[in-house]
Structures are given as C-alpha cells and as structure tokens.
Amino acid sequence: MTEHGAIKNISGQAAYRKGVELASEAAEKISVIEDNDRSLVAVVKGSFDYRTEIHNYRNGLEKSNWDCSCPAADDGSFCKHCVALLLQVVGLPKGRTKKVDAALEKEKQQNELIDYLLDLSKEHLVDLLLNEAKRNEPFQDYLVAKSQSDQGNSLDVKTWKKEITAAFRVRGFLYRGQVGPWAQEIFATLEILESFIVAGHGTEVAELLEHAHKRLETAFNNLDDSNGWLTEISHEIARIHVKACEQSEIANKKLVKRLFALEMDSEFDTFRPVAERYGHILDAEGLSLYRKLLLEVWDSLEKEPDGSFGYGNSRVSSARKALALAEKKPKEFLEVCEISFFFAEDYKSLAQLYLDEGDKRKALEVAYEGMQARPNHQTRCLREFLLEIFRNEGDHEAVLSLLFEQFKKEPSLLAYETILSEAGKNRDIWDQKLQTALLDNDEDEKRNPYLYEQPASVLAQIFMKQQRLTEAWELYERLPFGERVAMQLARESSASFPEKSIEVFDAQASALIEKKNRKSYKQAALLMRRVERIARKADKQELFENMLQKTVEKHHLKRSFIDELRALGWVS
Numbered sequence: 001m002t003e004h005g006a007i008k009n010i011s012g013q014a015a016y017r018k019g020v021e022l023a024s025e026a027a028e029k030i031s032v033i034e035d036n037d038r039s040l041v042a043v044v045k046g047s048f049d050y051r052t053e054i055h056n057y058r059n060g061l062e063k064s065n066w067d068c069s070c071p072a073a074d075d076g077s078f079c080k081h082c083v084a085l086l087l088q089v090v091g092l093p094k095g096r097t098k099k100v101d102a103a104l105e106k107e108k109q110q111n112e113l114i115d116y117l118l119d120l121s122k123e124h125l126v127d128l129l130l131n132e133a134k135r136n137e138p139f140q141d142y143l144v145a146k147s148q149s150d151q152g153n154s155l156d157v158k159t160w161k162k163e164i165t166a167a168f169r170v171r172g173f174l175y176r177g178q179v180g181p182w183a184q185e186i187f188a189t190l191e192i193l194e195s196f197i198v199a200g201h202g203t204e205v206a207e208l209l210e211h212a213h214k215r216l217e218t219a220f221n222n223l224d225d226s227n228g229w230l231t232e233i234s235h236e237i238a239r240i241h242v243k244a245c246e247q248s249e250i251a252n253k254k255l256v257k258r259l260f261a262l263e264m265d266s267e268f269d270t271f272r273p274v275a276e277r278y279g280h281i282l283d284a285e286g287l288s289l290y291r292k293l294l295l296e297v298w299d300s301l302e303k304e305p306d307g308s309f310g311y312g313n314s315r316v317s318s319a320r321k322a323l324a325l326a327e328k329k330p331k332e333f334l335e336v337c338e339i340s341f342f343f344a345e346d347y348k349s350l351a352q353l354y355l356d357e358g359d360k361r362k363a364l365e366v367a368y369e370g371m372q373a374r375p376n377h378q379t380r381c382l383r384e385f386l387l388e389i390f391r392n393e394g395d396h397e398a399v400l401s402l403l404f405e406q407f408k409k410e411p412s413l414l415a416y417e418t419i420l421s422e423a424g425k426n427r428d429i430w431d432q433k434l435q436t437a438l439l440d441n442d443e444d445e446k447r448n449p450y451l452y453e454q455p456a457s458v459l460a461q462i463f464m465k466q467q468r469l470t471e472a473w474e475l476y477e478r479l480p481f482g483e484r485v486a487m488q489l490a491r492e493s494s495a496s497f498p499e500k501s502i503e504v505f506d507a508q509a510s511a512l513i514e515k516k517n518r519k520s521y522k523q524a525a526l527l528m529r530r531v532e533r534i535a536r537k538a539d540k541q542e543l544f545e546n547m548l549q550k551t552v553e554k555h556h557l558k559r560s561f562i563d564e565l566r567a568l569g570w571v572s
Contacts, residue, residue, distance in 0.1 A: 003090045006061050011078040019083020022046075023092060030088055040089065044081040046070065048464065048492065052081045067533055069491035071484075076526035155196060155204040161211050164189060168215035174223035183229040186212075187236065194240045202247030209241045210262065213270050220267065234268040241271070245281050252286030260293045263319060272315070273322030287327070294319055303339075313340065325349055328356065344374045348381045355389070364389070396422060400430070408437055411458040413465070435459060457481040460489060469493040473500055483508065494530075498538035505531050506547050513551070518560055525564035 008016040034041040040054045050070045057064040072079040167189045174182055196205050216233055259278055262271040301313050317340035324333035330353040337346050347370025355363035370382045390398040399422055407415045416434050423430040438455040456479035463472035472489050490504035505527050512524035535544035548570055555561055565571045
C-alpha cells in the first residue's frame with residue numbers, strides 16, 4: 001500500500017479528503033514543533049490552534065499512535081489535522097499541485113476536438129451522433145424531440161405522460177432507504193424533459209411537469225420521506241416549469257388559470273407563490289386576471305371573531321403578500337399582514353419596499369419594529385437588512401451598536417469576532433467591553449441551550465482563543481459551563497493543566513459508560529486512553545491508575561465495557 005493509501009486507510013475517506021484540502025491551503029497553517037525519527041508534533045490552525053502529535057509513524061502507521069486536541073479526535077480518530085500534518089512529511093498526493101495545468105490541458109483538448117469535428121464530413125458526424133444516441137437514452141430522446149420541433153411537429157404528450165406516470169409509480173410502500181433510488185429515476189426523467197425545452201417544446205413540457213406534480217402528490221402517502229426527497233423533486237419540477245413557461249406559447253390568461261389552480265390546491269409549494277415565481281412572465285392583463293381570481297377567494301374566506309384570518313388561510317394570505325410585493329404596493333402588503341399574520345420576513349419585505357421607494361426613514365422604522373415584535377432567534381433577516389444599510393452608508397457606530405445589542409441577547413464566539421472585525425482601531429476597547437458584558441450577564445438567566453450559548457461558555461472560548469487558559473479554568477471553577485466547551489478547554493490545556501483536564505475527561509467517560517451501549521463503551525475507553533497519555537506526559541501516572549481502578553470497581557459487571565479495557569491491555 002502507498003503512503004497516501006495507508007493514511008487514507010487509517011483516517012477514512014472524509015478525514016483524508018479534508019486533511020488534503022487543509023494541507024493544500026497554506027503551509028503557514030501548520031507550525032512544526034518537533035520532527036525526528038520518533039515523533040512529529042505541530043500546531044495546526046483551524047477554528048482554534050490544535051496541538052497534533054503523531055508518534056512512531058516511521059515504522060508504519062498501523063504501529064503508531066497519535067493525538068490531537070480537536071473534538072474529532074476525542075474518540076481516537078486519525079483526524080484531518082493528523083492527515084494534514086503527515087502530508088507535510090510525505091507530500092501531497094500527485095495531481096493536487098497540477099490543477100491549473102490540468103485545466104489548461106482540458107481546454108486545449110476541447111479546442112482540438114472542435115477543430116476535429118468541424119473537419120468531419122456530414123455522414124461521419126451523423127454516425128457519431130447515432131452511436132451516442134444508442135447508448136445514451138436521454139440524448140436519443142432529445143434528438144427525437146429536436147427533430148420533431150424543427151419539422152414543426154409537437155411533442156407526443158400522451159406517450160410522455162405514461163412515461164412520467166410509470167416513473168412516479170410506487171408499488172407497495174417505499175421505506176426510507178428505498179426512496180433514494182426511486183427519486184433518482186425521477187430526476188433522470190425530469191432531466192430529459194428539461195432538454196425538450198431547448199428543443200423547442202416549452203409548451204408541452206409545462207403540461208408534462210404539471211402532470212408530474214400530480215403524480216408526486218399521489219406518491220406522498222406511499223413512502224417514507226424523512227430524507228426529504230419529495231421536496232427535492234418538487235423544487236426541481238418548480239425550476240424546470242418556470243423555464244418551460246418562459247419558452248412556451250401558452251396564452252397568459254390560460255397560464256394564469258392553470259397556475260392559480262395549482263397554487264390554491266397543491267399540497268406542495270411547487271408553484272407557490274405564483275406572483276413571485278411567474279410575475280416576470282405574465283403581462284399586465286395576466287396579472288390583472290390573477291388579482292381578480294385571488295380577491296374572489298380572499299373575499300370568501302371566513303374571518304375570526306377579531307376580524308382577522310387564521311393560519312388555516314395562510315395559502316391565500318401568502319399569495320396576496322407576494323402579489324403586493326410583485327406590484328410594489330407596501331400599503332396593500334401591510335393591510336394583508338395586519339389581518340393575517342406578521343413574520344420577521346414580512347417586516348423585512350415591507351421595509352425593502354419602502355427602501356425601494358426611497359423612504360429610508362420608514363424602512364428603518366419597520367425593520368426596528370420587527371426586531372421588537374419577533375423572538376430574537378427569528379430576526380436575523382432584519383438585522384442583516386439594517387446592517388447592509390448602515391455599512392453602505394459607512395455608519396460604523398450604528399453597525400457596532402446593533403451588533404452589540406444582539407450580542408448581549410445571543411452571545412457567541414462568532415458574534416464576538418464579528419464585532420471585533422468591525423471595530424477597527426477600537427478593537428481593544430470593544431474587546432474589553434464585550435468581555436465585561438458577558439461577565440455582567442445574568443448568570444441565572446434561563447436560556448434555551450439549542451438556541452443560545454451561556455455567557456460563561458462564550459467567555460471561556462474567548463479566553464482559549466487568547467491563550468488565557470488560567471483564566472478559563474478559574475471561570476470554570478466559578479461558573480461551570482457546557483459539556484462541549486469544558487471538553488474543548490480540557491483538550492486545549494491538557495499539557496498545562498493535566499489534573500484539571502483529566503477531571504473533565506473522567507466525568508465525560510463516566511457519562512458515556514452510563515449510556516450502556518457498545519459505541520459509548522468504546523468512546524469511553526478511548527477517552528481513558530487519552531487520559532493515560534496525558535498522565536504519562538505529566539509524569540503523574542497515579543492519576544490514571546486511580547481513575548482506572550475506580551472505573552473498573554464501579555463497572556466490573558459491564559462485560560462489554562471491560563472487554564474494551566482488556567483490548568487496551570489494562571485489565572486481564
């Protein structure tokens with residue numbers, strides 16, 4: 001096996017690919033500390049600076065051992081940082097440094113091919129095309145459709161509807177793993193239909209895609225779509241349908257009636273909202289008819305006791321909003337929102353309408369109103385809208401103020417770094433201001449851990465970025481933070497604070513063992529192997545021995561876990 005093959009074999013395809021990309025980016029991302037016959041040690045720059053070690057690798061990777069302070073290596077994996085470091089010694093795989101030459105060679109070959117084809121006789125070209133058509137069914141279908149179009153003939157819609165029906169047919173019930181292959185067949189059919197548009201059959205393709213959409217809805221109840229394949233198919237139908245309508249000869253009135261029926265009756269959003277997706281195709285008369293049809297449905301809706309429309313009428317409300325946006329009527333858009341419902345995106349759309357009209361004051365007023373009205377985690381679109389305005393005007397104080405207010409509500413390392421990048425020469429002042437804001441944050445405030453990070457966790461990450469590890473551990477003792485950040489701190493500082501790091505790893509290993517499954521047992525054992533290495537380097541082997549003894553005594557009845565320890569040679 002080649003050196004690169006051995007690396008890929010021990011790291012896995014995904015880590016190997018990422019490691020190659022990392023090693024290809026820039027040599028300065030890898031700072032080698034030690035390189036001798038026994039050990040290769042370096043700091044590899046990623047989201048953080050990771051200490052990466054590979055020992056005894058010159059005797060073969062299968063006999064070596066390694067360690068990295070990144071999260072991916074917690075389970076003992078040969079991570080992308082290990083791959084990148086080793087590639088500094090053995091070199092990048094062949095071809096990585098020849099991308100430009102390969103591109104130039106490909107362009108040269110393409111030009112030579114063009115010259116070759118231009119010199120061929122018509123008979124020879126026909127033979128080439130027919131041979132390709134025999135082995136490539138989609139290409140053959142395209143040639144047939146193109147020939148019919150050039151001769152003034154229409155596409156055989158009836159036959160193709162049968163083909164589409166067959167492609168969408170579900171026999172019995174398709175489980176999750178069976179839906180992918182079924183969907184790929186449909187994508188192949190849709191690809192053929194798209195080629196027919198180029199051949200001049202946009203009108204027929206639009207009709208066929210509407211038929212495909214009906215078949216999609218029929219298939220919905222006969223398969224497990226937890227992987228989202230039906231949504232992907234719906235999006236593809238929508239994309240090609242717009243393209244077909246752009247190239248079709250369907251009269252605007254007829255097209256409007258078809259689209260309106262699809263918008264109102266479909267379970268999927270394939271054709272919604274019509275005004276947004278097809279507004280550039282419909283003429284003034286078509287849009288006028290669409291408005292008439294939509295208002296007739298709107299007027300027939302039943303109102304709630306307070307005079308508003310409920311969520312059950314969201315389809316019609318969304319259509320009216322899209323029409324108001326397409327026709328640039330902010331007053332109508334506002335009226336629809338007030339009697340249906342107002343999302344953060346609605347505030348942003350309304351603000352954009354006012355901005356397009358040149359009324360910046362009103363646009364800012366609406367955007368700020370939306371920031372106050374919606375939950376914090378839903379207002380990102382509004383923040384981005386305001387930030388773009390302020391940045392375009394060069395109003396850095398307004399940018400910093402908006403980012404800071406959001407940081408206090410939703411602290412994160414990314415938000416911290418964004419503010420510092422905006423602060424310019426005042427970076428140090430803002431650095432202190434942000435850290436103070438985190439310390440002043442209500443320590444007892446309840447935060448949804450799926451939406452927000454605790455202030456202490458963010459401050460600990462900042463300390464780690466700045467290599468203020470002592471302060472990070474002091475913060476941990478005072479305000480224990482989340483498991484993820486605690487593990488990150490333990491990895492980053494295992495050399496400087498071995499006892500504290502081992503304490504964190506011990507707690508995490510115990511939690512894994514309590515999950516009582518083979519995967520967790522293996523991860524716990526690998527964590528213990530990391531503890532053993534840390535203790536040995538710090539000349540504190542007794543820390544690991546105490547941990548091992550305590551763990552074995554507590555979990556000696558868990559035979560699968562003890563087997564993992566036995567495989568590492570720690571128990572007999």
